[in-house]
Amino acid sequence: MEQQLQAISRRFRPLLQDGTRPLEFIGRVAAELPALFRNGMRQRDLRYYLDLCGVQALPIVVLICLLMGMVMAVNGQIQFSKLGQEIFVADAVGLIVLKELGPLMVAMVMTGWAGSAFAAEVGTMKLDEQISALETMGIRPESFLVFPKLAAMLISMPILTIFGDAAGILGGMIIGVTSMKIPPVAYWTRTLEALDITTFVLGAAKSIPFALLITFAGCYCGFNAANNSQGVGRGATKAVVCSIFLIVVADVFITVLYSFIGY
Amino acid sequence: MDKKRGAEIEVKNLTVGYSGKIVLENLNFQVATGEIFCILGGSGCGKSTLLKHIIGLYEPIAGDILIQGDSIVQADEQHRREIMRRFGVTYQGGALFSSMSVAENVALPLEEYTRLTPKEIAATVEEKLRLVDLAGFGDYMPAELSGGMAKRAGLARALALNPKLLFFDEPSAGLDPITSAELDRLLMRLRDRFGATIVVVTHELDSVFTIADRIIMLDKQTKSIVANGPPALLRDTSPNEKVRAFLTRDGLKAAGTGGRA
Ligand SMILES: Nc1ncnc2c1ncn2[C@@H]1O[C@H](COP(=O)(O)OP(=O)(O)OP(=O)(O)O)[C@@H](O)[C@H]1O
Ligand SMILES: [Mg+2]
Numbered sequence: 017m018e019q020q021l022q023a024i025s026r027r028f029r030p031l032l033q034d035g036t037r038p039l040e041f042i043g044r045v046a047a048e049l050p051a052l053f054r055n056g057m058r059q060r061d062l063r064y065y066l067d068l069c070g071v072q073a074l075p076i077v078v079l080i081c082l083l084m085g086m087v088m089a090v091n092g093q094i095q096f097s098k099l100g101q102e103i104f105v106a107d108a109v110g111l112i113v114l115k116e117l118g119p120l121m122v123a124m125v126m127t128g129w130a131g132s133a134f135a136a137e138v139g140t141m142k143l144d145e146q147i148s149a150l151e152t153m154g155i156r157p158e159s160f161l162v163f164p165k166l167a168a169m170l171i172s173m174p175i176l177t178i179f180g181d182a183a184g185i186l187g188g189m190i191i192g193v194t195s196m197k198i199p200p201v202a203y204w205t206r207t208l209e210a211l212d213i214t215t216f217v218l219g220a221a222k223s224i225p226f227a228l229l230i231t232f233a234g235c236y237c238g239f240n241a242a243n244n245s246q247g248v249g250r251g252a253t254k255a256v257v258c259s260i261f262l263i264v265v266a267d268v269f270i271t272v273l274y275s276f277i278g279y
Numbered sequence: 280m281d282k283k284r285g286a287e288i289e290v291k292n293l294t295v296g297y298s299g300k301i302v303l304e305n306l307n308f309q310v311a312t313g314e315i316f317c318i319l320g321g322s323g324c325g326k327s328t329l330l331k332h333i334i335g336l337y338e339p340i341a342g343d344i345l346i347q348g349d350s351i352v353q354a355d356e357q358h359r360r361e362i363m364r365r366f367g368v369t370y371q372g373g374a375l376f377s378s379m380s381v382a383e384n385v386a387l388p389l390e391e392y393t394r395l396t397p398k399e400i401a402a403t404v405e406e407k408l409r410l411v412d413l414a415g416f417g418d419y420m421p422a423e424l425s426g427g428m429a430k431r432a433g434l435a436r437a438l439a440l441n442p443k444l445l446f447f448d449e450p451s452a453g454l455d456p457i458t459s460a461e462l463d464r465l466l467m468r469l470r471d472r473f474g475a476t477i478v479v480v481t482h483e484l485d486s487v488f489t490i491a492d493r494i495i496m497l498d499k500q501t502k503s504i505v506a507n508g509p510p511a512l513l514r515d516t517s518p519n520e521k522v523r524a525f526l527t528r529d530g531l532k533a534a535g536t537g538g539r540a
């Protein structure tokens with residue numbers, strides 16, 4: 017009986033650890049927060065990641081959101097033209113972009129852009145014994161490596177989302193003006209009427225939890241990558257898949273939460 | 280905790296291994312202050328494993344390790360990090376932080392643990408780089424260094440806080456004979472001039488006979504220490520045939536120590 021129990025526990029312990037170890041990881045990082053506030057973080061690292069996650073990611077984010085806005089407008093035109101109410105494309109595109117598509121597309125792009133890079137970087141550092149070197153210097157690798165990335169993501173994701181929102185609406189407007197022949201002023205006025213600041217803020221606010229998820233998934237998968245080059249590659253893949261999954265799950269929760277307050 | 284005079288490191292009844300698989304069993308030895316201490320043994324006998332346990336990266340299966348009288352095994356995380364700060368470790372590939380220049384690598388421990396001004400830090404970095412013959416390479420990125428240079432830069436970083444205790448895993452593996460001889464001279468200079476205690480894992484017999492004050496030899500079969508003493512003495516007088524064979528390079532295969540990597 018005892019042996020069977022042990023066998024069962026052996027079989028399920030790894031599963032359980034898969035659940036608890038990420039939490040442990042987050043805890044280890046969070047435990048260093050007081051030290052972070054006392055000592056600050058390395059400005060050079062922060063600037064590097066701001067550049068990587070913010071400045072360099074901006075063009076691709078804007079381009080993708082612009083195209084998605086256009087695609088939605090074209091689809092909207094097909095539907096609304098049946099009713100002869102093409103101007104409502106402005107409402108549809110504006111609302112969908114601000115509420116869902118903007119934050120979500122930015123998160124997806126940043127997962128591929130930054131999340132995988134974080135995992136590969138940390139995984140290589142582990143492979144290279146750089147993590148051991150940090151540890152024997154008495155520096156906690158978790159916080160030393162996570163904080164600059166996290167700060168940069170928390171700063172740049174909301175800003176990228178604002179740009180993404182704007183690009184999406186602009187994309188819709190381009191289709192509205194060219195294909196639907198709606199005067200730009202009319203399209204713009206209609207958009208402003210359909211949207212309000214709360215919708216925008218609640219949508220953009222999603223980028224904060226998304227940034228947390230992308231950074232933690234990336235770093236965690238890097239830290240737990242197997243110690244070989246294939247392990248680093250798999251770690252990067254895992255980071256992307258995990259963070260996309262987590263983002264979608266988080267989005268579901270947030271949407272339910274927002275629905276309680278009427279949005 | 281009682282501070283034993285003269286013993287920089289004390290290893291007591293140490294058993295190490297990975298997830299229950301024992302690699303080395305019941306080791307007992309001491310490293311005296313101010314000596315160069317080499318860990319020898321056939322490939323795969325657990326030298327790196329032992330070193331990584333001594334520096335606190337892994338938790339032993341049993342036993343205790345005292346660094347300057349403080350147990351790195353029983354210490355809580357805070358205290359362990361404090362103990363780790365007392366020594367420098369040079370890793371096989373240098374383990375330089377690839378996103379920082381050589382100078383920034385050496386400066387990191389100074390920025391973290393001292394209140395020196397940026398100017399003083401720059402001066403210290405310059406001094407350490409000169410010590411390892413890398414003056415003028417401060418602005419290089421690790422990727423732009425050769426293997427030997429990266430190793431020496433790693434040494435400069437390990438020396439940044441002037442530790443009295445240094446650990447090396449295979450410092451001369453992959454270095455040309457001249458660079459490797461230079462490294463040996465550097466280690467002896469650190470011992471003689473600064474009174475540093477140095478623990479080296481190595482395969483290079485030449486280097487062992489040049490620098491080592493004392494060695495231990497590990498054995499894969501018995502999972503234990505088969506010899507402990509000054510290298511020349513062991514080579515000439517060890518009762519263990521395997522030890523003599525290893526130290527004279529004779530009939531390694533015949534003696535069954537597993538060969539050298
Ligand atoms: N991370 C690990 N997980 C499991 N087993 C390991 C791990 N690292 C090493 N081992 C095993 O431990 C034993 C000792 O390995 P170790 O690297 O300490 O040998 P070594 O003496 O340093 O060899 P070399 O001279 O070739 O560097 C080997 O049998 C190896 O298979
Ligand atoms: Mg080794």
